[in-house]
Amino acid sequence: MSIPLRVLMLEDNPLDAELVLRALRHGGYAPDWQRVESEADYLATLAPGFDIILSDYEMPSFSAPRALELLKQSGFDIPFIIISGTIGEDVAVDAMRQGASDYLLKDRLARLGLSINTALEQAKLRRVALETQHKLRQSEERFRQLAENIHEVFWSTDVAKNQMLYVSPAYETIWGRTCESLYASPQTWMEAVHPDDRDRVICAAVARQLDGSYDEEYRIVRPDGSQRWIRDRAFPVRNDKGEVYRVVGLARDVTDRVQSHEQLREQASLLDKARDAILVRDLEHRITYWNKGAEQLYGWEAAEVLGRKISELIYRDAGPFEAATAVALEHGEWIGELEQVNRADVPILVEARWTLVRDEKGAPHSILAINTDITEKKRMEQQFLRAQRLENIGTLAGGIAHDLNNVLSPILMSIGLLRLTSSDDRSKSMLTTIETSAKRGADMVRQILSFARGVEGQRTPLDVSLIIKDVQHLVQETFPKNLQVHCSIADDLPAVMGDHTQLHQILLNLCVNARDAMPSGGMLTITAVSTAVDALAASTQSEARACPYVLIKVIDTGTGMPPELVDKIFDPFFTTKEVGKGTGLGLSTVLAIVKSHGGFLEVQSEPGRGTTFAIFLPSNISSSEPQASLPVEALPRGHGELILIVDDEAAVRAIARETLEAFGYRVLSAADGTEALSLYSVHQAEIAAVVTDLMMPVMDGSVTIQVLKRINPKVKVIAGSGIATEGTSARMAELGVKHFLPKPYTTQDVLGALNLVLRSAG
Numbered sequence: 001m002s003i004p005l006r007v008l009m010l011e012d013n014p015l016d017a018e019l020v021l022r023a024l025r026h027g028g029y030a031p032d033w034q035r036v037e038s039e040a041d042y043l044a045t046l047a048p049g050f051d052i053i054l055s056d057y058e059m060p061s062f063s064a065p066r067a068l069e070l071l072k073q074s075g076f077d078i079p080f081i082i083i084s085g086t087i088g089e090d091v092a093v094d095a096m097r098q099g100a101s102d103y104l105l106k107d108r109l110a111r112l113g114l115s116i117n118t119a120l121e122q123a124k125l126r127r128v129a130l131e132t133q134h135k136l137r138q139s140e141e142r143f144r145q146l147a148e149n150i151h152e153v154f155w156s157t158d159v160a161k162n163q164m165l166y167v168s169p170a171y172e173t174i175w176g177r178t179c180e181s182l183y184a185s186p187q188t189w190m191e192a193v194h195p196d197d198r199d200r201v202i203c204a205a206v207a208r209q210l211d212g213s214y215d216e217e218y219r220i221v222r223p224d225g226s227q228r229w230i231r232d233r234a235f236p237v238r239n240d241k242g243e244v245y246r247v248v249g250l251a252r253d254v255t256d257r258v259q260s261h262e263q264l265r266e267q268a269s270l271l272d273k274a275r276d277a278i279l280v281r282d283l284e285h286r287i288t289y290w291n292k293g294a295e296q297l298y299g300w301e302a303a304e305v306l307g308r309k310i311s312e313l314i315y316r317d318a319g320p321f322e323a324a325t326a327v328a329l330e331h332g333e334w335i336g337e338l339e340q341v342n343r344a345d346v347p348i349l350v351e352a353r354w355t356l357v358r359d360e361k362g363a364p365h366s367i368l369a370i371n372t373d374i375t376e377k378k379r380m381e382q383q384f385l386r387a388q389r390l391e392n393i394g395t396l397a398g399g400i401a402h403d404l405n406n407v408l409s410p411i412l413m414s415i416g417l418l419r420l421t422s423s424d425d426r427s428k429s430m431l432t433t434i435e436t437s438a439k440r441g442a443d444m445v446r447q448i449l450s451f452a453r454g455v456e457g458q459r460t461p462l463d464v465s466l467i468i469k470d471v472q473h474l475v476q477e478t479f480p481k482n483l484q485v486h487c488s489i490a491d492d493l494p495a496v497m498g499d500h501t502q503l504h505q506i507l508l509n510l511c512v513n514a515r516d517a518m519p520s521g522g523m524l525t526i527t528a529v530s531t532a533v534d535a536l537a538a539s540t541q542s543e544a545r546a547c548p549y550v551l552i553k554v555i556d557t558g559t560g561m562p563p564e565l566v567d568k569i570f571d572p573f574f575t576t577k578e579v580g581k582g583t584g585l586g587l588s589t590v591l592a593i594v595k596s597h598g599g600f601l602e603v604q605s606e607p608g609r610g611t612t613f614a615i616f617l618p619s620n621i622s623s624s625e626p627q628a629s630l631p632v633e634a635l636p637r638g639h640g641e642l643i644l645i646v647d648d649e650a651a652v653r654a655i656a657r658e659t660l661e662a663f664g665y666r667v668l669s670a671a672d673g674t675e676a677l678s679l680y681s682v683h684q685a686e687i688a689a690v691v692t693d694l695m696m697p698v699m700d701g702s703v704t705i706q707v708l709k710r711i712n713p714k715v716k717v718i719a720g721s722g723i724a725t726e727g728t729s730a731r732m733a734e735l736g737v738k739h740f741l742p743k744p745y746t747t748q749d750v751l752g753a754l755n756l757v758l759r760s761a762g
Contacts, residue, residue, distance in 0.1 A: 002030035005116070008045060008078075010055035010067055012037040016106060020054060020083060027113020038062055039070070048076045052116055057084035057091070068098050077126060079119035083109070152252040159210075159244055162186065174230070174253045176222035194219035194227065201232075209234040210244050217254065229258040277350070277371040280357070283364060285309045285325075297350075297373055299343030314340040328354045328367055337374070349375045404441070405722030408744035410655040411438045415747065438744065461495040462503065464550055464617070468526055471507045475524070479511075482521030490529045494619040496550050498597050503617075506590045510554040510613050513587070517558025517611060525555040530619065543600035544616065552615040561605040569603070635748060636755035638664035642683065643754065645669045646676040646692035646704065647720075656691070659747050665754070673699030677707055684712060689757050691741075691750070694721040705735045716757045720745065 005024065011017040017035050024031045036042045039062050053071065055064040064082045071080060082095055082103040092103040101119035104112060153175075154168040164186040167179050175192055182188055193201050197218035208214040214234040219227050234249040277297040280289035287310050290302040298314055311318045320338055328334040334354045341347055350371040359365040415435045422431060472487045479485070496503075507526070514524050531551045538544040561569070570591045594601045598618045605611040643665050645656045653669040660667050668683060670676035673696060680687060690708060694701035701719060708715045719732055720741040732740050738760070739753050 003028055005029040005031050006049060006051045007031045007033040008042075008050045008053045009033055009035040010037065010042060010053065010059065010062065010064065011035055011083075012056065012059040012062075016056070016085075019106065019109060020112070023109035023112040024116070027116065029113065029116070039066065042067055043070065046071070046074060046076070048078070050078050052119060053078055053080045055080065055082055057082050057087050057095075064095065064100075065098065068095070068100060072099060077123060077130075079116075079123045081112075081115055081119060083112075152250050154248070154250055156246060156248045157186070159247055164189075165246070174228060174251075175220060176224060176226075192220045192222075194221055205234070209247050209249075210236050212236055214249075217258075228253055229255040277369075277373070279310070279369050279371070280366050281310050281369070282366050283329075285311050287313075288366060294371075297342065297348070297371070298340075314342070316341055324352070324354065325367070328356050329364060332356045338371075340371075347375075348373055349378050403722070405743035406649045406652055408438050408441055409649075410651040412744050412746040413655045413659045413750065435746070459497050459499055462498050462500055463493075463495055464503070464528055464552065465489045465493050467500065467503050467507065468528055468552070471504065471511060472526065474508070475511050475515075479515050479524075480521065483515060483518055484521075484523050486523065486525045488525070488527040492530060493528055493550060494530055494548065496597070496617045496619050498617065502593045503597075506593050506615070507552070507554065509587070509590050514554060514556035514558060514611070517556050517560075522557040522610075523555075525553070527551075527553045527555070531616075533616070541600050541602075543595060545598075545618075548619045549599070549616040550619045552617070554613045554615075555610065556612075557610040560607045560609050560611055562607055566603055566605055635663065635751050637751075638754070638758075640664065640666060641688035641758060642666045642668065642686045644676060644679060644683075644687050644690045644692075646671075646673065646690065646696070646701070648672055648693065648696040652693070656750070659750065660754075663747075663751055672696050673701065673704030673707070676704055677711075680708060680711065680715075687715075689716040689718060689754060691718045691720065691754070693743075694719055695723070702731070702735065705737060709736055716760070718750075718753050718757055 002025070007024070009017055009020065011020070014035075021031055021033065034045055036045050037059055042062065053067070055067050057064045064080075064084075068080055071078060079101040080099060081101050082092070083106055084103070085106045087103060087105070095103060101122065102115045104115060148169050150168065151170055151173075152168075153171045154166070155171070156165040156167075157163065158165055164183055167182055169179065171177070171179055171182065177188065177192070190198060190202060201216055201218050204214060204216050212235050215231070216233075217229060217231045220230055221227055230251050231254045232249060232251040234247050236244040237246040237248060239245050274291065274293050275296075277294035278289070278291040279287060279294050281287050286307055287305045290300070290305050295301055300313065305313060311321055315321050317339075324334045324336060324338065333356065334352070336352060338350055338352050339347060340350055351374045353370045353372075355368045356364055357366045357368050412435065415431050415438075418427075418431055468487060468489060472485055475485050511524060511526075518524070529551050530548065532548050533541075533544055533546055535546040538546045569587050591601055594615055594617070599616045601616070602614040603611065604614075638660065643660055645653055645660070645667055646669075647653050647656070648671055650671070653671070657667040657669055668679050668687070670679055673692075676690070676692065677699075680690070692701045692704055696704075701721070705717055705719065708717065713736075717735075717737050718739045718741060719735075719737045720743055721728070722743040729740065732738075739757055741749055741753055
């Protein structure tokens with residue numbers, strides 16, 4: 001198969017051209033040819049697409065030497081063969097020197113094919129050589145640009161000659177010395193190494209540069225005396241025999257990194273003094289830094305946790321931890337609260353501030369966490385919120401109590417009026433029942449206020465046995481039937497000075513706790529005896545004093561408590577009950593009431609053996625019976641005195657008017673303070689006393705009393721209210737009011753107060 005060949009032929013004789021073409025075909029080529037015979041046609045036709053140029057040496061208007069010259073000027077690498085009828089040897093040699101590939105005589109064209117083949121091969125070799133040289137120049141240029149523009153120092157040495165072959169310009173910037181000085185004296189490299197590091201570096205270079213493991217950090221001293229930290233690495237270059245004949249290396253200035261690490265170490269020592277837990281973990285959650293604050297918070301020493309996964313140490317549930325980590329990785333930081341545990345598996349709550357740390361290239365590297373223990377803070381916040389809720393409940397309870405007391409007051413005062421018209425025993429018994437129930441309702445209101453708002457309790461001599469029996473009856477009626485109740489009360493039990501409602505409350509609270517400790521039933525025992533605490537025993541109890549006491553015990557056979565719980569049960573809001581089944585205020589309220597009565601409380605408990613609460617109430621008072629209701633005939637009566645009744649409740653005003661008029665008084669009534677002042681200004685000379693409610697619309701009782709005192713400083717006032725909060729007595733004393741009636745009050749209460757006021761000097 002013939003080889004395609006594009007031929008540019010310079011020939012003025014067509015017959016000679018045909019001979020050449022015949023020789024080409026005979027030599028195995030399929031020529032695609034063009035013939036020119038002038039310089040102009042030659043220049044117009046010359047192009048790089050031709051494989052070869054075949055030229056007659058001499059033509060009428062053109063010549064081979066001139067064509068060869070023009071080819072060289074064009075820059076095209078096309079083989080040029082001269083074919084001539086007659087040519088001398090000297091001319092042929094000169095043509096070869098000028099760039100001709102070969103020369104042939106026209107009568108010897110048999111070797112034309114071989115000559116063309118040789119010329120084409122030579123041209124191919126030239127092109128390969130040129131391409132190789134071009135690539136080499138490009139590679140050298142890239143290396144030069146890289147070496148001269150990187151911040152690191154690239155160096156190369158001849159192992160056999162101990163000669164520095166190349167060092168990049170960064171050497172001058174970092175070392176502060178010229179590259180020429182290093183070429184002239186290679187030993188200046190080691191001479192620049194800090195004396196304290198030099199022996200180590202020399203030993204490392206000798207031992208490890210040839211095996212590729214050389215990687216050293218050392219200091220150099222620049223000519224100006226300043227020091228820089230260098231990281232230097234070396235790599236051997238081997239010949240085809242595997243022998244090391246060169247060593248190349250890369251040295252970089254790591255001063256900033258070393259100083260940063262040193263600064264980090266200094267900062268780490270400062271971080272160890274921080275109270276917050278500061279720790280760093282990599283992206284696989286393995287701990288890389290753990291400060292003293294973390295040791296104190298979690299109980300793990302740094303040496304015990306470094307390298308371990310943090311998720312396995314301080315998290316029971318890894319879900320929130322993983323979610324927070326995802327946010328930190330996506331947004332660069334995360335702030336929030338997390339539940340964790342310490343080494344003792346005790347739950348703790350932390351406020352976490354996490355920051356994503358990136359490496360020099362900007363890629364995520366680790367997470368810095370600053371965790372603040374807010375366990376106690378949260379507990380206090382919860383207590384505050386619960387206290388706020390109780391305050392709101394107290395406010396609501398106060399409003400309800402005021403309304404209920406206004407409802408109960410007419411009932412209790414009506415009983416006194418009804419007794420005046422009731423003569424048969426059955427009616428009197430019913431009135432007594434109504435009065436007892438109404439007073440019980442009033443006691444319940446006071447109990448609610450005592451719990452919710454801490455109202456002032458009325459301290460009177462009390463028979464504790466009656467309170468215990470009342471609680472026993474309530475417990476037996478309402479507690480589960482699998483719980484047995486037993487009471488043992490000494491016969492000679494003395495009275496105690498206290499608030500009936502509050503003592504009833506503490507006994508009921510303790511009984512409810514005992515019930516909850518016996519879900520499967522058991523025995524609840526309440527005992528009361530008289531005892532005495534001597535000085536020695538009193539010294540062991542901070543609240544005790546040497547005096548007689550009534551000792552009340554509430555004993556259950558329930559689950560009991562371990563010692564660590566016994567120490568906490570009186571803390572506000574502490575409870576062992578499920579959420580929604582206890583506020584944690586019962587026992588703290590019990591303790592507060594006992595202390596307010598001058599007593600103290602002891603607890604004995606053991607898991608599986610039950611619990612005993614012992615209440616000590618001082619009894620160093622003479623026993624007395626509670627004040628009994630006087631018969632209607634014995635109640636004090638008026639003698640026509642004019643009394644001004646001020647109350648916003650119409651029912652209270654109406655029953656007060658009827659009651660006072662029934663017992664010999666005249667009455668004026670007003671629905672608020674404004675109306676009361678109008679009536680007083682008209683009847684000031686006649687009005688003997690003013691009975692006013694404190695909580696009223698338009699003008700309340702306190703303002704009304706102040707204005708009355710300005711009108712008449714000697715006016716006699718009895719104040720009443722459905723709510724007697726802490727400080728009520730002190731506020732009334734500031735207003736000059738000496739008598740206060742807590743609602744609901746009875747006929748006996750209001751008549752007794754009026755009798756005292758009217759008999760007083762003013």
